[in-house]
Amino acid sequence: MSRTTSVAARLDAGRSSLGAMAEPGGMAQIDVASHDNTVAAEQEMKMTKLTTTVLATLIGLGLSVPAFASDVPDAATQAKITEQLTAEGYEVRKIDSEDGMIEVYAVKDGKMYELYLDADLKIVKSKEES
DSSP states (O other), X not given: OXXXXXXXXXXXXXXXXXXXXXXXXXXXXXXXXXXXXXXXXXXXXXXXXXHXXXXXXXXXXXXXXXXXXXXXXXXXXXXXXXXXXXXXXXXXXXXXXETTEEEEEEEETTEEEEEEEOTTOOEEEEEEEO
């Protein structure tokens, strides 16, 4: 009889521990904690995606802004500038735009110059680079 009592006691102990897990504070508490971790992980993933999207947008805008800010003269104007300055003894290295003026980097007599041209392609300012 003691053997039967011992098996019955074990079964009752097992049932009571399973019942305790189903009660508040048992298995339900484990599920809530697991759910909270899942929700936190999903929120973190959403924030990571949002951060990545915002950074990609800002980088894209940052790379495209200089293209809009710089009004580089068209190919025909650049050819005209190069022809004109070559006739004056300059070797044109680069043509750009700055502050509404055409900016030309050129070499003459072994010296580097930064030339600024107006809309009529006249040199209005010249700086010798060292």
